[in-house]
Amino acid sequence: MEELKLDNLIDQYLLGTINTHDKLLLERLMAEDTTVASKVQISKLAYKSIMLERNKLLREKLRTLDKNTSYEQRFASSWFGKVAMLIVVFILLYGLLAVYFCPVSIARRNFIAFTETTSIQIQRDDDAWRSATIAFRDSDFEKAIQQYVILASGSDPSQHHLAKWNLLMSQLAADGPSEHWQIAMQTYAFQTPGSMGEKAHSVLELFHSPVYKFWFFPLSRKFSSLKPRLI
Amino acid sequence: MNHLHCRIFYRDEDYLREIRAGGSRAEMAISCLYLKYRKRTITHLKKVVAKHTEFKAVPEDLLHDSFIVMLDKIMDSSCEIRTLAGFWVGIGKHLLLNQLKKDQRIILINDMEEIYETQAENMEWVVYDTDEDELLEKAFASLGARCKEILLLWINRHTMTEIAQVMKLSNAAMARKTKYECFKKLKELVRTGYIAGD
Numbered sequence: 322m323e324e325l326k327l328d329n330l331i332d333q334y335l336l337g338t339i340n341t342h343d344k345l346l347l348e349r350l351m352a353e354d355t356t357v358a359s360k361v362q363i364s365k366l367a368y369k370s371i372m373l374e375r376n377k378l379l380r381e382k383l384r385t386l387d388k389n390t391s392y393e394q395r396f397a398s399s400w401f402g403k404v405a406m407l408i409v410v411f412i413l414l415y416g417l418l419a420v421y422f423c424p425v426s427i428a429r430r431n432f433i434a435f436t437e438t439t440s441i442q443i444q445r446d447d448d449a450w451r452s453a454t455i456a457f458r459d460s461d462f463e464k465a466i467q468q469y470v471i472l473a474s475g476s477d478p479s480q481h482h483l484a485k486w487n488l489l490m491s492q493l494a495a496d497g498p499s500e501h502w503q504i505a506m507q508t509y510a511f512q513t514p515g516s517m518g519e520k521a522h523s524v525l526e527l528f529h530s531p532v533y534k535f536w537f538f539p540l541s542r543k544f545s546s547l548k549p550r551l552i
Numbered sequence: 553m554n555h556l557h558c559r560i561f562y563r564d565e566d567y568l569r570e571i572r573a574g575g576s577r578a579e580m581a582i583s584c585l586y587l588k589y590r591k592r593t594i595t596h597l598k599k600v601v602a603k604h605t606e607f608k609a610v611p612e613d614l615l616h617d618s619f620i621v622m623l624d625k626i627m628d629s630s631c632e633i634r635t636l637a638g639f640w641v642g643i644g645k646h647l648l649l650n651q652l653k654k655d656q657r658i659i660l661i662n663d664m665e666e667i668y669e670t671q672a673e674n675m676e677w678v679v680y681d682t683d684e685d686e687l688l689e690k691a692f693a694s695l696g697a698r699c700k701e702i703l704l705l706w707i708n709r710h711t712m713t714e715i716a717q718v719m720k721l722s723n724a725a726m727a728r729k730t731k732y733e734c735f736k737k738l739k740e741l742v743r744t745g746y747i748a749g750d
Contacts, residue, residue: 328732332735336707336709337627337628363739363742363743364735364739366684366688366739366742366746367688367691367735367738367739367741367742368707369688370688370689370691370692370738370742371692371703371704371706371707371738372707373685373688373689373692374689374692374700374704375704375707375708376620378704379582379616379620379623380616380620382583383586383615383616383619384616386583386586386587386590387590387612390587390590
């Protein structure tokens with residue numbers, strides 16, 4: 322058999338692509354001729370030397386894949402964690418601001434409750450004041466409005482300002498900062514002297530602040546059905 | 553490795569077909585196969601390794617070695633494979649047990665001299681095997697870079713046309729001739745190495 326053909330057979334034998342007929346032929350040649358057997362033996366060793374190198378390179382490739390996979394996993398987990406934390410912080414912040422700027426919260430924060438001090442100032446109608454305060458605290462704003470309307474109609478100016486203020490707060494809690502309410506509040510701010518007038522201005526400023534507009538205004542317009550649940 | 557490329561493989565049969573096809577098709581399939589079953593296999597192998605505290609190597613090495621053995625078995629078309637994941641784990645366990653047996657043998661030789669004679673034959677094979685690998689590695693390292701590259705492409709079952717393209721040779725016949733010359737050179741280096749070793 323010519324050398325080139327034999328080399329081809331040996332190559333196929335080493336790669337495992339030899340057919341059964343050629344394999345039998347080669348095995349017979351190996352058995353009959355020691356030169357062929359030795360040639361196959363040396364070829365096997367040479368093939369093994371390439372395989373050793375291939376395996377070395379393959380191991381390196383697998384290590385690289387491992388590194389890339391672990392890096393991707395770490396990146397994914399850290400990325401996921403950061404995004405999750407950001408979402409949680411955003412939701413918490415949104416919730417806090419929604420509660421802070423909620424009209425009921427603003428009204429409750431600014432409501433002047435009936436205490437011993439106020440009772441000394443207003444001197445009379447103690448029961449009506451106490452009852453109105455309880456109604457407001459129990460979130461029965463309609464009842465509180467009715468009672469503060471009666472109290473505000475009194476002739477005592479200090480009682481009038483205080484009752485009018487609490488009336489506005491009750492209206493705010495009941496209907497939110499409507500246009501009518503804002504006009505009434507502005508009128509109150511201009512008409513009332515001293516600290517009560519300043520307080521009215523600061524409450525009005527709150528509703529015109531950019532933070533309120535950013536957090537609460539879009540919510541009240543577009544997501545009015547979602548608003549009560551969020552609040 | 554872009555994972556998106558691996559979407560073309562769905563079943564184990566696809567991997568087997570592509571790996572057996574060799575060349576660049578096999579290269580991609582190998583990476584994808586490794587990435588697909590890597591996590592599952594390493595988990596299994598870690599459990600097995602944890603049961604054998606005497607096993608010194610790290611599970612990752614076992615994972616790589618068993619993967620390489622699996623690839624060789626896949627190339628051998630006569631081997632019947634049901635599931636690649638199970639096959640990989642099976643090879644890993646087999647390699648681990650073999651390594652444990654080998655380690656045990658060496659410990660016994662060190663501790664009990666009377667057993668040495670009975671194990672000598674096997675030990676000689678182990679030492680001879682390592683020496684042989686060293687000789688073979690040295691022989692391959694002596695080749696030129698171009699020859700190394702051609703032979704590695706050939707062993708990875710790239711066609712002569714592909715080899716010609718990669719190596720910028722004029723045609724497949726030229727690639728075949730170059731490969732022939734390189735392999736001949738390597739055989740000569742191996743033969744010389746063995747004669748010098750003797």
